[in-house]
Amino acid sequence: MVAERNETKILLAIVENDPLYKxxxxxxxxxxxxxxxxxxxxxxxxxxxxxxRRYPHxxxxxxxxxxxxxxxxxxxxxxxxxxxxxxxxxxxDQDDELxxxxxxxxxxxxxxxxxGPELLxxxxxxxxxGGSPMSRSIARKLINFFGRYPAIDGKEHLLTKREEEVLxxxxxxxxxxxxxAWLGITMETTKKHIKHIYSKLEVQNRMEAVxxxxx
Amino acid sequence: MVAERNETKILLAIVENDPLYKxxxxxxxxxxxxxxxxxxxxxxxxxxxxxxRRYPHxxxxxxxxxxxxxxxxxxxxxxxxxxxxxxxxxxxDQDDELxxxxxxxxxxxxxxxxxGPELLxxxxxxxxxGGSPMSRSIARKLINFFGRYPAIDGKEHLLTKREEEVLxxxxxxxxxxxxxAWLGITMETTKKHIKHIYSKLEVQNRMEAVxxxxx
DNA sequence: GTTTTTATACCCCTTTTGGGGTATATAGGG
DNA sequence: CCCTATATACCCCAAAAGGGGTATAAAAAC
Numbered sequence: 001m002v003a004e005r006n007e008t009k010i011l012l013a014i015v016e017n018d019p020l021y022k023x024x025x026x027x028x029x030x031x032x033x034x035x036x037x038x039x040x041x042x043x044x045x046x047x048x049x050x051x052x053r054r055y056p057h058x059x060x061x062x063x064x065x066x067x068x069x070x071x072x073x074x075x076x077x078x079x080x081x082x083x084x085x086x087x088x089x090x091x092x093d094q095d096d097e098l099x100x101x102x103x104x105x106x107x108x109x110x111x112x113x114x115x116g117p118e119l120l121x122x123x124x125x126x127x128x129x130g131g132s133p134m135s136r137s138i139a140r141k142l143i144n145f146f147g148r149y150p151a152i153d154g155k156e157h158l159l160t161k162r163e164e165e166v167l168x169x170x171x172x173x174x175x176x177x178x179x180x181a182w183l184g185i186t187m188e189t190t191k192k193h194i195k196h197i198y199s200k201l202e203v204q205n206r207m208e209a210v211x212x213x214x215x
Numbered sequence: 216m217v218a219e220r221n222e223t224k225i226l227l228a229i230v231e232n233d234p235l236y237k238x239x240x241x242x243x244x245x246x247x248x249x250x251x252x253x254x255x256x257x258x259x260x261x262x263x264x265x266x267x268r269r270y271p272h273x274x275x276x277x278x279x280x281x282x283x284x285x286x287x288x289x290x291x292x293x294x295x296x297x298x299x300x301x302x303x304x305x306x307x308d309q310d311d312e313l314x315x316x317x318x319x320x321x322x323x324x325x326x327x328x329x330x331g332p333e334l335l336x337x338x339x340x341x342x343x344x345g346g347s348p349m350s351r352s353i354a355r356k357l358i359n360f361f362g363r364y365p366a367i368d369g370k371e372h373l374l375t376k377r378e379e380e381v382l383x384x385x386x387x388x389x390x391x392x393x394x395x396a397w398l399g400i401t402m403e404t405t406k407k408h409i410k411h412i413y414s415k416l417e418v419q420n421r422m423e424a425v426x427x428x429x430x
Numbered sequence: 431g432t433t434t435t436t437a438t439a440c441c442c443c444t445t446t447t448g449g450g451g452t453a454t455a456t457a458g459g460g
Numbered sequence: 461c462c463c464t465a466t467a468t469a470c471c472c473c474a475a476a477a478g479g480g481g482t483a484t485a486a487a488a489a490c
Contacts, residue, residue, distance in 0.1 A: 181298035188470055189467070192467080195449070421477080
């Protein structure tokens with residue numbers, strides 16, 4: 001049901017600082033019938049400026065020093081165009097925090113340059129299909145990360161009674177002011193409850209909250 | 216902690232076309248210590264214009280010919296301020312559709328003028344307490360209503376294929392621009408599809424659409 | 431061979447939503 | 461007794477959603 005995405009090309013944009021890689025990537029993707037190269041930029045500033053006019057499905061994002069710049073670029077672009085998938089393409093895999101920050105910023109894939117072009121192409125397809133391709137060492141880091149923290153959950157008393165009431169009314173499609181009227185509180189208080197709900201469930205809107213709560 | 220709103224009087228507004236009733240109602244409610252008459256209007260236009268400045272708890276709504284006007288007035292006011300409770304106060308109880316339309320528009324009480332002032336006062340209190348007061352004949356109509364239709368629904372080809380795709384993405388909590396990106400169309404076109412979906416399903420928002428479609 | 435439906439794109443506008451604060455009062459746990 | 465969680469209320473602000481148009485082209489229906 002998720003449409004005929006398979007019939008169309010994968011729209012790819014590339015941010016690559018290294019001129020050699022830049023040329024190599026261009027020759028790979030500009031000629032392939034499965035991809036359409038909608039952008040090829042050498043720096044993040046140009047990328048930020050151009051990307052909204054190119055609307056790629058995937059952005060292959062080279063991250064070099066300064067690392068912060070690439071991460072910030074992903075975060076910025078992800079905020080504007082949440083639909084775009086970012087595949088980090090870098091040499092750096094030693095610094096755990098860098099890797100985590102990339103994912104926090106919105107990257108959904110993390111590939112090392114040494115992995116080679118075949119895996120790169122495979123990863124882009126995988127990413128476009130909804131997957132999260134990453135190099136083995138990166139995957140290991142992610143797994144280990146969850147060992148660092150006690151893996152909280154519980155979930156039973158995640159939401160308070162009042163918050164559950166609010167969420168139940170939200171799930172019926174009621175507007176904030178209707179929820180407020182129903183509970184006999186002001187709309188601002190209703191908003192406050194909703195903000196807490198979203199924060200606790202780590203979601204950004206009503207639909208996601210309801211889905212998460214129902215699941 | 217429960218909102219310092221209704222410890223005191225019931226704030227009542229009245230829309231009554233008939234001058235005689237208007238006077239009678241005023242004398243009843245303007246003197247009663249339990250009620251405070253925040254508005255007394257002879258026509259719906261004035262009511263619509265004034266009501267947001269008077270913030271009543273309850274609106275006693277006279278419905279006369281043309282019936283459509285009174286119904287529309289309730290719908291309009293309920294949309295603006297869902298917290299207000301509407302008590303229909305009319306002579307008409309023969310036309311079933313009229314009664315149902317009043318409830319659909321947002322009325323939560325339906326009283327006939329012939330029921331008399333004691334029941335009127337009792338009904339307003341009942342409404343304010345969260346109840347749904349109505350004349351016996353009206354209650355009967357409501358009950359019978361559910362026997363009228365086999366409670367089925369065609370539902371087969373109500374939405375087009377594309378519209379179903381859009382709705383599926385909406386049900387995941389995706390923003391318009393994400394849906395657009397996913398389907399490879401513009402956000403404006405996405406909005407157009409969504410408008411059609413809401414119109415066909417007779418709903419006003421994403422949550423209601425998803426609920427209706429899933430049911 | 432018109433007419434209708436579907437899908438697309440873009441315009442206008444208002445309302446709703448979501449996220450960031452601050453502040454008060456109260457109930458409970460350390 | 462302090463401190464946190466809960467529930468309430470209010471502020472500001474930007475983004476998203478929703479509702480009203482118009483218009484074009486292709487496909488389906490009549």
